Amino acid sequence: MIWVNYPLVAGIIFCFWIAAIIIYASSGGKKIFNVLGGVLTVIGIISLMVFIITLWNSLERPPLRTLGETRLWYSFFLPLTGFITYLRWKYKWFLSYSLGMAILFLVINYFNPETFDKTLMPALQSPWFIPHVIVYIFSYALLAASSLVAIKGLYLVYSGRPWFNTLFLADNLVYIGFAFLTLGLLFGALWAKAAWGHYWTWDPKETWAFLTWLGYLIYIHLRFFHPKKIKFQLWVLALAFVILIICWFGINYLPSAQNSVHTYNSKVN
Amino acid sequence: MKYLKWKYKEGFIISFGLLLLGFAMEFFLGNHKIKLSWPVNIYCALGFISLMGIINYYYRGHQIVKWLSSKYASVSIISTFSLLVLLIGFIPQSGSFANNAISRLGLNSLTSSWPFSIIILYFLSVLGFVILKKLTPLKRKNIGFLLNHTGLWVIAFAAGLGNGDFKRLVMEANLDNTVWHAFDRNNKTYEMPLAIRLIKFDIESYNPKIAVIDKVTGKISGKRNKNVSTIEKTKQIIMGEFNITINKFYKESYWFGSLFKPVEYTGAAPSALISVVNINSGDTIQGWITSGSYKLRAQSLQLDENNLLVMLSPEPRRFSSEVQVITKSGSRKRAIIEVNKPYKIMGWNLYQLGYNQKMGKWSEISIIELVRDPWLPVVYVGIFMLIAGAIFMFWQGKRILD
Ligand code: HEM
Numbered sequence: 274m275i276w277v278n279y280p281l282v283a284g285i286i287f288c289f290w291i292a293a294i295i296i297y298a299s300s301g302g303k304k305i306f307n308v309l310g311g312v313l314t315v316i317g318i319i320s321l322m323v324f325i326i327t328l329w330n331s332l333e334r335p336p337l338r339t340l341g342e343t344r345l346w347y348s349f350f351l352p353l354t355g356f357i358t359y360l361r362w363k364y365k366w367f368l369s370y371s372l373g374m375a376i377l378f379l380v381i382n383y384f385n386p387e388t389f390d391k392t393l394m395p396a397l398q399s400p401w402f403i404p405h406v407i408v409y410i411f412s413y414a415l416l417a418a419s420s421l422v423a424i425k426g427l428y429l430v431y432s433g434r435p436w437f438n439t440l441f442l443a444d445n446l447v448y449i450g451f452a453f454l455t456l457g458l459l460f461g462a463l464w465a466k467a468a469w470g471h472y473w474t475w476d477p478k479e480t481w482a483f484l485t486w487l488g489y490l491i492y493i494h495l496r497f498f499h500p501k502k503i504k505f506q507l508w509v510l511a512l513a514f515v516i517l518i519i520c521w522f523g524i525n526y527l528p529s530a531q532n533s534v535h536t537y538n539s540k541v542n
Numbered sequence: 543m544k545y546l547k548w549k550y551k552e553g554f555i556i557s558f559g560l561l562l563l564g565f566a567m568e569f570f571l572g573n574h575k576i577k578l579s580w581p582v583n584i585y586c587a588l589g590f591i592s593l594m595g596i597i598n599y600y601y602r603g604h605q606i607v608k609w610l611s612s613k614y615a616s617v618s619i620i621s622t623f624s625l626l627v628l629l630i631g632f633i634p635q636s637g638s639f640a641n642n643a644i645s646r647l648g649l650n651s652l653t654s655s656w657p658f659s660i661i662i663l664y665f666l667s668v669l670g671f672v673i674l675k676k677l678t679p680l681k682r683k684n685i686g687f688l689l690n691h692t693g694l695w696v697i698a699f700a701a702g703l704g705n706g707d708f709k710r711l712v713m714e715a716n717l718d719n720t721v722w723h724a725f726d727r728n729n730k731t732y733e734m735p736l737a738i739r740l741i742k743f744d745i746e747s748y749n750p751k752i753a754v755i756d757k758v759t760g761k762i763s764g765k766r767n768k769n770v771s772t773i774e775k776t777k778q779i780i781m782g783e784f785n786i787t788i789n790k791f792y793k794e795s796y797w798f799g800s801l802f803k804p805v806e807y808t809g810a811a812p813s814a815l816i817s818v819v820n821i822n823s824g825d826t827i828q829g830w831i832t833s834g835s836y837k838l839r840a841q842s843l844q845l846d847e848n849n850l851l852v853m854l855s856p857e858p859r860r861f862s863s864e865v866q867v868i869t870k871s872g873s874r875k876r877a878i879i880e881v882n883k884p885y886k887i888m889g890w891n892l893y894q895l896g897y898n899q900k901m902g903k904w905s906e907i908s909i910i911e912l913v914r915d916p917w918l919p920v921v922y923v924g925i926f927m928l929i930a931g932a933i934f935m936f937w938q939g940k941r942i943l944d
Contacts, residue, residue: 361937395860395881444940452936459925459932468882470710470893470913472921473701475653480631487624491617498613 282324283379289317290352290376294369307365314356314372321349335400341385343403344378350407351375358449370414401464409457413517415450416489419443420514423507430503440503443510444496451489458486481520488513546605553618560664561622564657568648574656577706580916587703594667598674611671619668623661626652662702669695686934693927700924704917712895715740715865716907724912734912736888741864741876743897743908747856749773749793750812750833754781754849763849770854773814783821784845789828790815797838802830808904809837812856816843836900861894863908879910890914 293313300306325345328336336342355371358364422443429436461482462472473479492509499506567574578586601607609615630652633644648655673691676684711724711732720739724732753770756763763769769781779786794810795802802813813832819825827843833853834840843851862880867887877885877892884891896909 362939395858398860399882441940448938448940449936452932455928455932455935459929462925466918467884470884470891470911471708471915472918472925475630475635477631480627484624484627484631487620487627491620491624494613494617494620498617 276328278324280383282320283383286317286320286348287376287379289313289320290372293317294372297365297369300365311356311359314352314368318349318352318356321345325349341382344382346403347407347410348375348378348382350403351378351410354407354411362445362449367415367418371411374410374414396468399464399468401460401467405457405460405464408453408460412450412453412457415446415453416517417514419446419450420511422446423510427504427507427511430507436503440507443507447489447493447496447510451486451493454486454489458482478520481516485513485517485520488516546609548609548612549614550618553614554622556615557618557622557661557664560660561626561657564655564660565647567656567660569646571656573648573651573654574659575654576659578703579706583703583706587699590666594670594674598671598678602674607671610668611675615668616672619661619665623665626658626661659702662698666695666699666702669698686931686938689927689931689934691931693924693929693931696924696927697921698924700917700920704915704921707914707916709912709914711912713738713910713912714907715863715910717741720866720868735870736890737868738892738910739866739868740906740908741866743863743903743905744861745858745897745903746860746862747793747812747903748859749791750856751854752779752786752814752816752831753852753854754784754845755852757844757848757850773812780821784849784851785819785821786851787817787819788814789817795832797830797832802832808901809835811835811838812853813841814853816851818843818845818851820846836902861897863894863910865892865908865910867892879908884913889916 290313293310296306296310296313300310325336328342328345336345351371352368352375355368358371359368422439426436426439426443429439461479465474465479466472492506492513495502495509496506597607629649633649633652635652636650644650648657652658669691673688673695676687676691709726711726711734713721713724713734715721715738717740720737722734722737724734726732749772751770751772754763755761764782771779771781773788773791777788779788790802791812791814792802792804793812794804794806795813796805796807796810797813802815811832811834813830815828815830817826817828820827827845829843830841831843831851831853832838832841833855840852842853845851860880862878864876864878867875867877867885869888875887877887879885879892879894881894884893886892891913893911893913894908895911897905898907899905
């Protein structure tokens, strides 16, 4: 059983990624440190990939069945996406954030070995499951960050301090986050086609995910059309996150959600 | 040529006007029930596209055409459309036609209502002119823009026009007969060009879980994650003060008066011979437990005054139907249909939808969903354009404007 090796592998990756986070936090812009952090991140990602491949081989099926196996993929894809984002956009804090999330999943897997045998219902056993969830986690993280930045921007604008860079950061986070949001929506549609027969059924969860998407779509266009109306747009951006939260947490309480295929919690033993 | 001085006010007047017009039509004319199907929809598609092309070619300088691709038209229609989606998000879309205000206005079946269709049509026109404006002359820096906007346009266009060709039917395959007919949601029967016969339906399950539950409430005692465990190869499990040993475990077995034996009868259930030592008192109990089936009663083990050890019904890992698919031309094919793995034949996708839940694994019927969506490839073209557009957007980010 390959899981026997998990504490060792996870322990090594854990040390590498923690070291990477510390190095990024204290690099102070020195190039050599950034490279070192990158190398540690990548070694961790590769080690985890090797572990997953070996596990796959030994199980003779894709390791997608249990929650524990699913978490391995989170721990793999989060730093990978974070690192690509870093290569392109140089957001160190964001890479550290995704490393932190990945470490969290590694640790949960270490302390909850009993969840390795948790079950995964057939509809969730799809190759789209992992990418769908990963890009959504990512986009929510970026959009949440953009709203925080917007609040900071509001503070700067109202107190008459320079805000340009803050606003540029917020916009960029929205653009990247919105790109991931679009991907999440589309992967969901492709998955739904395979699992439920149609790519779009106006199921409440889909409808609210779509509304979130429309909210940010309107923001992007308003921002593009009226680059000078700063205050108004910062407010819109701070509020857009409210829809996102409703979509994420509030969906089960809506009257329209009674027969959503996505509220699995009715099936508790 | 002079430029139309319409701004947001006029934009919202137009799009809200169209929305109200739609609701008025819904109220007075009823649900339109128009489903453009082949070949009418392809004529409409070609007609709409050529019309847009012609207008763009001959009248692109016209003030109305210019206005239709303006920011005012764009923002007002996206907002109005979002409002409509907000209604869909709040009002349950049951689609029943009781005679109250909600259904008279089509509010519970919005996606097939007049207001929805009219708004989509206007939306496609505005977005269409936005795209055409950027399309000529074609510039490299507009590729991301074009992928995003055209992708969305193609999806909305194809999904809307393909709606009438979209078929979703249900067939009840069984072990005894070859079934040639299917039903739609309103129980209307259709003669099909293909037939299905069930060879075997099966549910593969995970090993069941055992749990310590409270005798009175029936809920899991204490901490949920400590007092439930899947039966695995490990034989010893400690739950609270109970040291549980699994002496025997059968995935499929039947009760023979005093013990379980592994058999594959219909109605067989998982069972386990368990001995439990109470760590505090040293008492030992032994007995069989089973989750039961439609033929067998569940059995549990009394641990003390308050607690029972039970076996939970195994959770399904895989539903599958082995079927024979027969076509009018006489070809016969064997196929396995699983959740998430539809079987494709003659433009139909066959999905595993249901079974007789009372009989579970031994169900003698399997409910198969048949879906046909000839416009799907076009929608996929749009989806992949949009995916490419999203990647562009990620890579390009927000360009700084002066
Ligand atoms: C997939 C959905 C959409 C995405 C991702 C998107 C994205 C964008 C972006 C990033 C821009 C900035 C232009 C640039 O950077 O080149 C833009 C501009 C624009 N968008 Fe969209 N948009 C979408 C849907 C729509 C819709 C539905 C409409 C109208 C009904 C629309 C109308 C416009 C217009 C008019 C512009 C300005 C073009 C110009 O004058 O340069 N967009 N869009």
